[in-house]
Amino acid sequence: MPAPYFDASPFDGAEVPTGAAKSRRLQLYERFAATRFSAVPPGLTRAELEGVQAILASRLDAEREERRMHFGAFALVTLLFMLVFLHGLQAGFSNLAVDLLAALLLALVVSYVFVYFGYENRVRAMLAGRLRLLEALARLDEEAR
DSSP states (O other), rough: OOOOOOGGGTTTTTOOTOOOHHHHHHHHHHHHHHTTTOOOOOOOOOOHHHHHHHHHHHHHHHHHHHHHHHHHHHHHHHHHHHHHHHHHTTTSSSSSSHHHHHHHHHHHHHHHHHHHHHHHHHHHHHHHHHHHHHHHHHHHHHHHH
């Protein structure tokens, strides 16, 4: 069953072509992601932790870029809505075309709030996961001493 839209990333499954085998590193990353990056899989070696960290860093860069793009679209749609709404307000909402455009833009603004919220939550969870991986690597270093 696929994850709900706001819990999933558009990059999920992008690493491997359909039907191809996943690497151990990607499987570990997916186990970590399934916990919303809250629990590093136990018993990983240094190389495995570094591998998961590398995938997470790449995915985090992609998610941040998507978040920036959607924030820009959200800001532009909001600005356009405000301009059209203020024009309609000045005209007393007497032009049906302008009124419908304002309603459409309002619907887009509301939906973009949820889209951006999803990206923001994923990026924050991934950043927290990155810190957990760094802590796990630091613990391995301390145990090796």
